[in-house]
Amino acid sequence: MVVYCPPPSKDIDLHARLDDALATILDLMTQRAARGHVANYIPPLATVDPTKFGIAVALNDGSLHVAGDADEPFSIQSISKVFSLTLALGLTGDALWQRVGREPSGNAFNSIVQLEHEQGIPRNPFINSGAIVVADILLSGRQPRETIGEILRFVRFLADDETISIDPAVASAERATGFRNEALANYMKSFNNLRNHPGPVLGVYYHHCAITMTCRQLACAGRFLASNGRNPLTGRPIVAPERARRINALMLTCGHYDGSGDFAFTVGLPSKSGVGGGILAIVPGTAAIAVWSPGLNTQGNSLLGIEALEILSRHMGWSVF
Ligand code: GLU
Numbered sequence: 376m377v378v379y380c381p382p383p384s385k386d387i388d389l390h391a392r393l394d395d396a397l398a399t400i401l402d403l404m405t406q407r408a409a410r411g412h413v414a415n416y417i418p419p420l421a422t423v424d425p426t427k428f429g430i431a432v433a434l435n436d437g438s439l440h441v442a443g444d445a446d447e448p449f450s451i452q453s454i455s456k457v458f459s460l461t462l463a464l465g466l467t468g469d470a471l472w473q474r475v476g477r478e479p480s481g482n483a484f485n486s487i488v489q490l491e492h493e494q495g496i497p498r499n500p501f502i503n504s505g506a507i508v509v510a511d512i513l514l515s516g517r518q519p520r521e522t523i524g525e526i527l528r529f530v531r532f533l534a535d536d537e538t539i540s541i542d543p544a545v546a547s548a549e550r551a552t553g554f555r556n557e558a559l560a561n562y563m564k565s566f567n568n569l570r571n572h573p574g575p576v577l578g579v580y581y582h583h584c585a586i587t588m589t590c591r592q593l594a595c596a597g598r599f600l601a602s603n604g605r606n607p608l609t610g611r612p613i614v615a616p617e618r619a620r621r622i623n624a625l626m627l628t629c630g631h632y633d634g635s636g637d638f639a640f641t642v643g644l645p646s647k648s649g650v651g652g653g654i655l656a657i658v659p660g661t662a663a664i665a666v667w668s669p670g671l672n673t674q675g676n677s678l679l680g681i682e683a684l685e686i687l688s689r690h691m692g693w694s695v696f
Contacts, residue, residue: 390438396690397430397442400683404428404443404668411670411678414650417548420450423652423669430666430683431590433598435607445590449667450545452649454593455583456506457600457626458530463500463512464618471512474568475505479628479635487559495566499629501647503580504559510579511569519575523582530586533606533613534596545585553577590653590665597655597663600626600645623657627695634674642684643694648676656684658693 405428415421429444463471480498482489489498497505514522523541531539549556560573569576588596598607604619605612614622626645631638638646644664646656652669654677664687668679688694 389434390440393432393434393440393691396687397432397440399690400430400686401428401442403686404679404683407679407682409678410668411672413652413669414671414675416650417545417552419542419545419548420651420669423449425668425670427652428668428679428683429590430664430687431594432687433594433601433663435598435602435661437608439591439594441591444667445665447667448587448589449653449669450542450584450649450651451586451588451593451653452584452651453501453503453506454647454649454651454653454655455526455530455586456501456509457622457647457655458533458596459506459509459513459526459583460500460625461614461618461622462526462529463509464622465614467512471500471509474512475500475508477625477629479633481633487555487562490559490562490566495563495568497563497568499625501625501629502632503556504563507556507560507576507580508563508568510583511571511576514571514576514579519578519582522579526579526583527586530588530596533599534588534592535608536592536595539586539588539592541582541585542587543585545587546582549581549584550577553581556580584649588653588665590667593653593655593665594663597657597665600657601659601661601663603660620659623659626657631676632674634672634676638676638681642681642688643696644684644688645695646684648680650675652677652680654680654684658688658691659695661693 431441431445599613603616604614623645630647644656648654656664666680672678
């Protein structure tokens with residue numbers, strides 16, 4: 376059940392209103408008995424405490440507002456696909472769209488069915504098959520280790536935090552259980568939509584999914600998408616404004632797998648979820664939000680994370696619609 380906060384009063388300062396909303400959300404979420412189910416396909420995710428809840432909001436004015444377990448690292452999983460896509464677009468520009476589509480899939484994150492109909496071209500860069508093609512683009516001409524290092528450096532640069540790391544236990548568990556991702560990669564290779572051998576491509580993919588971040592770090596890393604492609608603190612451009620807009624458009628239409636339409640309906644913000652229970656949401660022109668609650672709904676998206684964003688967006692009047 377969603378319990379909404381009282382509507383905002385215009386005369387209360389934005390920061391106070393936000394702190395108030397975060398405190399209310401934390402209180403509500405802490406009390407929730409139904410928290411979804413943590414991902415159980417690999418032991419490092421299956422053993423995460425389902426009572427954890429953290430949220431961080433990085434406003435474009437440079438302020439950061441946090442509540443709950445906002446400084447506890449978690450596995451960002453598919454949220455990393457936003458960062459790998461951003462890097463790959465920097466390498467290839469729009470040529471990337473000849474190998475990956477831009478349509479919502481309406482299917483599970485690891486579905487193989489559409490690939491046969493669509494000749495090995497994944498529907499979008501945020502389902503597993505699409506992110507594997509993106510990893511292939513990033514790998515071309517480099518060693519896997521260099522590519523993984525480049526992705527990690529990019530994320531550290533965006534968050535302005537050198538302590539962000541990759542959890543090797545998550546990366547090797549992903550590989551040990553990644554039979555379906557292997558099937559996707561091999562299938563796309565058969566259509567000639569991978570330039571490299573599937574093994575090293577999947578190595579890159581598994582490692583970026585295994586990046587560990589806190590809500591605070593993730594909100595900071597997402598700021599460029601909330602401020603026209605620039606770091607709002609330094610004014611330094613990271614991507615062109617048009618590219619930031621397009622990444623946001625893809626997050627809105629494809630960021631929650633086959634729950635994307637419902638998320639747009641209830642929350643109305645570009646965002647990307649991961650099976651570690653994190654969600655990165657963007658309020659264009661205003662803020663980047665990271666929320667983490669490890670329990671997932673049936674579509675693999677954070678159950679309480681979605682509810683928290685629904686309450687926050689209503690309370691603050693934040694929506695792209
Ligand atoms: N590493 C995960 C997989 O490929 C990503 C899942 C996700 O967060 O959607 O299965």
